[in-house]
Amino acid sequence: MNFLQGTLDILILTALSRGPQHGYDVVEWIRTTTDGTLQIEDGALYTSLHRMEQRGWLESVWKTSPKGRRAKYYRLTAEGRRQLRSGERSWTQFAGAVTKVFAADRRTS
Amino acid sequence: MKDVDVELAFHFAETVDSLVAQGWTEADARLEAERRFGDRRRHHRKIDSIDRAIGRRRRLARLVQGVRLNARDAVRALRASPLVSIVAIVSLALGVGANTAIFSILNALLWQSLPVKEPHRLALMMPDADRTAWTGPQWELMQNHSALVEGTLAFANARFNLSKGGQTDLVDGLYASGSFFEVLGVGTVIGRPFSSQDDAPGGGPDGPVALIGYRFWQQRYRGTPKVIGETLVLDRVPFTIVGVTPPGFDGPERGRTFDIAVPLRAEPLIRRSGSYLAERGTWWLTLLARLKPDQTIEQAAAALNGLRPQIREATMPEGLRPANQERYLRAPFAVRPASTGTSALRRRYTEPLQVMLAGVGLVLLIACANIANLLLARVPARRRELTIRMALGASRVSLARQLLIEGLLLSGIGAGLGLLVSRLGSRVLVRQLSTYTSNVALDVPLDWRVLGFTIALAVFVTIVFSAGPALRAVRVAPSEALKADGRGLVGDRGMGLTQALLTVQVAVSVVLLVAAGLFVGTFVSLARRDAGFDRQAVLVATVNATRSPVAPAARPALYARLRETAAALPGVSSAAVSAVTPTSGDWAFSAHVPSARSVSEDDRHTFVNIVTPDWFKTYGTRLIVGRDFTPQDTAAAPRVAIVNEAFVRHFIGGQPATGLMIEYRDGSRSTVPPTQIVAVVQDGIYRSLREQVPPVMYLPLSQRPNDPFPSVSLSVRSTAGNPAALIHSLSAAMGEIDADLTFTFRSLQTQLDATLTHERILAMVSGFFGALALLLAACGLYGVTAYAVSRRRTEIGLRLALGAKPASILRMILGRVAAVVLAGIAIGALVSTWLAGYVRTLLFGLTPHDPLLLLGAGVVLLLVGLLAGFVPARRAALIPPWAATRTL
Numbered sequence: 001m002n003f004l005q006g007t008l009d010i011l012i013l014t015a016l017s018r019g020p021q022h023g024y025d026v027v028e029w030i031r032t033t034t035d036g037t038l039q040i041e042d043g044a045l046y047t048s049l050h051r052m053e054q055r056g057w058l059e060s061v062w063k064t065s066p067k068g069r070r071a072k073y074y075r076l077t078a079e080g081r082r083q084l085r086s087g088e089r090s091w092t093q094f095a096g097a098v099t100k101v102f103a104a105d106r107r108t109s
Numbered sequence: 110m111k112d113v114d115v116e117l118a119f120h121f122a123e124t125v126d127s128l129v130a131q132g133w134t135e136a137d138a139r140l141e142a143e144r145r146f147g148d149r150r151r152h153h154r155k156i157d158s159i160d161r162a163i164g165r166r167r168r169l170a171r172l173v174q175g176v177r178l179n180a181r182d183a184v185r186a187l188r189a190s191p192l193v194s195i196v197a198i199v200s201l202a203l204g205v206g207a208n209t210a211i212f213s214i215l216n217a218l219l220w221q222s223l224p225v226k227e228p229h230r231l232a233l234m235m236p237d238a239d240r241t242a243w244t245g246p247q248w249e250l251m252q253n254h255s256a257l258v259e260g261t262l263a264f265a266n267a268r269f270n271l272s273k274g275g276q277t278d279l280v281d282g283l284y285a286s287g288s289f290f291e292v293l294g295v296g297t298v299i300g301r302p303f304s305s306q307d308d309a310p311g312g313g314p315d316g317p318v319a320l321i322g323y324r325f326w327q328q329r330y331r332g333t334p335k336v337i338g339e340t341l342v343l344d345r346v347p348f349t350i351v352g353v354t355p356p357g358f359d360g361p362e363r364g365r366t367f368d369i370a371v372p373l374r375a376e377p378l379i380r381r382s383g384s385y386l387a388e389r390g391t392w393w394l395t396l397l398a399r400l401k402p403d404q405t406i407e408q409a410a411a412a413l414n415g416l417r418p419q420i421r422e423a424t425m426p427e428g429l430r431p432a433n434q435e436r437y438l439r440a441p442f443a444v445r446p447a448s449t450g451t452s453a454l455r456r457r458y459t460e461p462l463q464v465m466l467a468g469v470g471l472v473l474l475i476a477c478a479n480i481a482n483l484l485l486a487r488v489p490a491r492r493r494e495l496t497i498r499m500a501l502g503a504s505r506v507s508l509a510r511q512l513l514i515e516g517l518l519l520s521g522i523g524a525g526l527g528l529l530v531s532r533l534g535s536r537v538l539v540r541q542l543s544t545y546t547s548n549v550a551l552d553v554p555l556d557w558r559v560l561g562f563t564i565a566l567a568v569f570v571t572i573v574f575s576a577g578p579a580l581r582a583v584r585v586a587p588s589e590a591l592k593a594d595g596r597g598l599v600g601d602r603g604m605g606l607t608q609a610l611l612t613v614q615v616a617v618s619v620v621l622l623v624a625a626g627l628f629v630g631t632f633v634s635l636a637r638r639d640a641g642f643d644r645q646a647v648l649v650a651t652v653n654a655t656r657s658p659v660a661p662a663a664r665p666a667l668y669a670r671l672r673e674t675a676a677a678l679p680g681v682s683s684a685a686v687s688a689v690t691p692t693s694g695d696w697a698f699s700a701h702v703p704s705a706r707s708v709s710e711d712d713r714h715t716f717v718n719i720v721t722p723d724w725f726k727t728y729g730t731r732l733i734v735g736r737d738f739t740p741q742d743t744a745a746a747p748r749v750a751i752v753n754e755a756f757v758r759h760f761i762g763g764q765p766a767t768g769l770m771i772e773y774r775d776g777s778r779s780t781v782p783p784t785q786i787v788a789v790v791q792d793g794i795y796r797s798l799r800e801q802v803p804p805v806m807y808l809p810l811s812q813r814p815n816d817p818f819p820s821v822s823l824s825v826r827s828t829a830g831n832p833a834a835l836i837h838s839l840s841a842a843m844g845e846i847d848a849d850l851t852f853t854f855r856s857l858q859t860q861l862d863a864t865l866t867h868e869r870i871l872a873m874v875s876g877f878f879g880a881l882a883l884l885l886a887a888c889g890l891y892g893v894t895a896y897a898v899s900r901r902r903t904e905i906g907l908r909l910a911l912g913a914k915p916a917s918i919l920r921m922i923l924g925r926v927a928a929v930v931l932a933g934i935a936i937g938a939l940v941s942t943w944l945a946g947y948v949r950t951l952l953f954g955l956t957p958h959d960p961l962l963l964l965g966a967g968v969v970l971l972l973v974g975l976l977a978g979f980v981p982a983r984r985a986a987l988i989p990p991w992a993a994t995r996t997l
Contacts (some may be wrong), residue, residue, distance in 0.1 A: 021641075022119065023116060023120055024119065024120045024121075024123040024124065027120070027124075030545075033487050041145070041146060041147030041148075041152070041527065042120065042146040042147065043146045043147040043149065043151070043152030044147065044152070046116070046152060046156055047118070047152055047155045047156055049125065050113075050156045050159040050160060050163075051159055051579075053163060054159050054162060054163050054166075062112075066117070066121075067126075068474070069119050069122060069123075070115055070119065071119045072115070072116045072119075076458070092404070100662075
């Protein structure tokens with residue numbers, strides 16, 4: 001659960017690292033970049049956004065969207081950037097470790 | 110609509126739009142959006158709770174930030190008008206300090222627990238409902254039954270003499286039973302406490318032992334551990350020091366302390382033939398019990414009363430009349446909680462202290478009214494500032510908070526200083542309680558009660574003095590304040606609250622002045638009371654002959670020699686010996702004069718003093734008729750007596766008193782040979798300055814060979830100057846007669862003053878605060894009048910320009926002041942008349958409703974008020990008429 005939650009946070013932080021976005025943009029960006037591989041409920045993404053806002057990783061501001069609707073825009077804070085960097089690092093290490101395990105397994109079999 | 114709803118609505122709208130754009134039907138797109146979102150209610154609930162937490166934190170942060178800004182502005186505001194701030198802080202410091210000082214003394218006296226193990230299990234045992242003292246034999250029996258409770262102990266305060274002869278060197282002593290330290294659960298810093306083994310007649314296995322108090326150890330032995338095993342000579346009896354008691358432990362009696370504690374059964378070693386320990390008629394021991402863990406006071410009382418018949422039977426005092434014997438047997442023992450220890454001070458000082466607390470409470474109220482007025486006066490001046498703040502977006506709440514924080518800052522600083530003032534003040538007051546006979550040592554701790562009291566006071570005063578200004582400031586209408594800043598024709602509208610506060614202040618000042626008048630008047634009339642003798646010129650020495658080898662029967666001769674030697678010293682005009690001296694004790698017989706008035710058996714009470722020739726001369730008491738005692742009035746000569754005027758009034762009436770015969774019963778002794786009155790003397794204070802002079806009969810010492818007084822008083826009259834200067838030569842001369850006599854000196858004045866301790870304290874405190882109240886009232890009147898004048902500058906200028914005379918302006922302003930002061934005086938007079946009834950018992954020589962006193966207080970306040978108003982009023986009258994043109 002924590003592992004998944006952490007992954008979700010990193011995905012959202014990555015989405016926001018390209019600039020301020022509202023929740024729908026984040027959701028869409030994650031869906032399209034992963035080709036819909038990750039079966040994440042949109043609601044979970046919103047919960048995660050708010051939790052990170054509470055922790056001070058994100059800050060939000062209300063703006064009017066291009067289509068004239070009121071939307072809440074999120075932006076990374078300095079702390080959010082730091083969290084993103086350290087999250088990426090540990091995720092890469094983790095993925096590398098898993099890859100090594102698979103490679104070793106392939107050699108032995 | 111909540112933020113989260115808006116946000117999610119946006120999400121669904123966008124999702125549906127994009128799906129429709131991809132070719133979905135609207136209905137399918139909606140279903141798909143819901144599917145992708147997941148359990149909407151669950152997610153909504155989660156997000157909402159996170160949002161609420163965020164909101165809470167933001168509000169808190171805003172508040173903290175706001176308060177920080179307010180505090181910064183408050184500091185600026187206080188520094189902007191330093192005079193107002195200093196006056197406010199000083200009056201608060203004095204007000205809070207005085208309240209805290211008195212409260213902390215009350216706290217130490219009434220509520221502070223003893224520094225012993227589980228003080229709530231201590232109980233005071235009483236031989237009946239009123240008395241707390243027991244006799245030695247009662248304790249001996251009682252301690253055999255300690256198993257009824259967890260433990261019992263007995264103690265008595267005493268004074269021990271460290272000198273080996275001549276002038277005494279007295280220290281505070283304590284007789285404590287062997288169980289004392291164990292039952293209290295008090296140990297020693299070094300050495301050991303004493304135990305039941307040490308509490309044996311003549312001393313235990315280590316001989317007579319003593320414990321010394323921590324302070325005494327530090328002062329006399331500089332805290333050296335080598336003190337253990339050293340010898341301490343008390344009243345010429347050697348004791349071995351076995352331990353030092355912990356700091357802060359002053360024994361179970363509040364207000365008393367001990368330098369040296371010895372086992373109870375060592376008392377006969379020290380008092381020798383005058384020992385109380387085996388006396389059935391001397392009530393001198395205080396008994397405490399430690400209850401068993403679950404035992405209630407009632408259970409302990411029931412258990413002790415089970416022993417009562419056997420203890421009463423076995424300890425019946427000798428010589429009781431049958432009615433009293435019956436009463437002695439019947440009176441049930443009582444038990445009271447004693448977690449705060451026992452205290453004689455408590456009974457004597459609780460009432461005066463409560464009166465003082467009420468008085469200083471009023472002073473604080475005046476200080477508050479003053480500060481409120483000063484702050485109120487600043488409000489209009491600050492309206493500009495506050496209005497601009499408001500225009501810049503500050504909320505009314507924030508403005509009110511700002512003023513409240515300014516108030517808190519003032520009272521915080523004031524209360525902090527007040528705490529310092531109180532430490533000093535309570536020490537000064539406690540020192541006043543000590544007299545030459547009893548050393549009052551009351552540790553006044555700064556505990557949570559005192560701190561809580563001070564903080565509560567500070568908060569209370571802040572609310573009292575900031576509420577008015579805050580309310581007024583918040584009512585500011587933004588348009589109004591920018592316009593006129595003290596300009597325009599304001600008259601004195603809007604001064605209602607200020608004047609009400611001033612009126613209250615004047616009223617409270619009247620009450621305090623009346624109180625000061627009553628207590629100072631009481632003290633002065635007691636101190637100046639015609640005592641019937643000269644108090645300035647007489648030195649009194651208590652002579653103790655217990656240690657002298659002279660046989661008791663030869664003591665009258667020894668005392669006569671002392672008198673002759675003393676009278677012959679240079680600087681001494683006369684000397685005399687007596688059994689008692691004024692206010693130092695009493696002794697009473699039952700007497701009557703059969704040939705004069707018949708007086709019923711119950712009414713034959715007369716006080717007695719046994720004196721040598723020249724006693725009246727020494728004291729400066731006039732002989733109205735007859736002769737003084739002479740050396741010829743020996744035991745073999747006819748019995749003679751001298752009586753005072755009160756005796757004549759009570760027992761004789763109009764006829765000449767000299768030559769009449771008195772019959773009297775002398776304590777337990779049955780009959781006395783007929784005694785003839787040879788003189789009548791002027792009435793003189795006998796027992797107390799506060800009471801009417803009672804009938805007194807004086808008998809010559811030389812006709813009482815069977816009275817082996819172990820201790821008498823030698824009184825010496827000096828030819829000129831301070832009698833205390835005679836101490837040195839007297840004690841040298843006395844030492845030559847008998848090196849084993851001991852002497853304790855004090856002047857007669859000191860002896861009398863010691864009986865006026867609480868009157869003096871009340872007079873001191875009430876006088877000080879009466880003066881302070883007056884000063885504060887003057888400050889308040891001056892400040893408010895000056896402010897009003899500055900506000901009405903334009904109007905006054907206009908009046909003058911239109912032809913008003915300066916004198917009429919002066920009258921107009923002073924008329925205002927006079928109205929406020931007179932209203933205050935009227936209210937104050939009513940309140941003090943009502944309150945004065947409550948202090949009736951504390952007064953002497955004047956009635957609580959002395960009209961002169963009320964009038965005096967009123968006149969003083971009116972004068973002070975007009976004086977305070979005159980300065981600004983004169984300034985108003987001197988306003989040049991063109992002031993109007995300048996500012997309109």
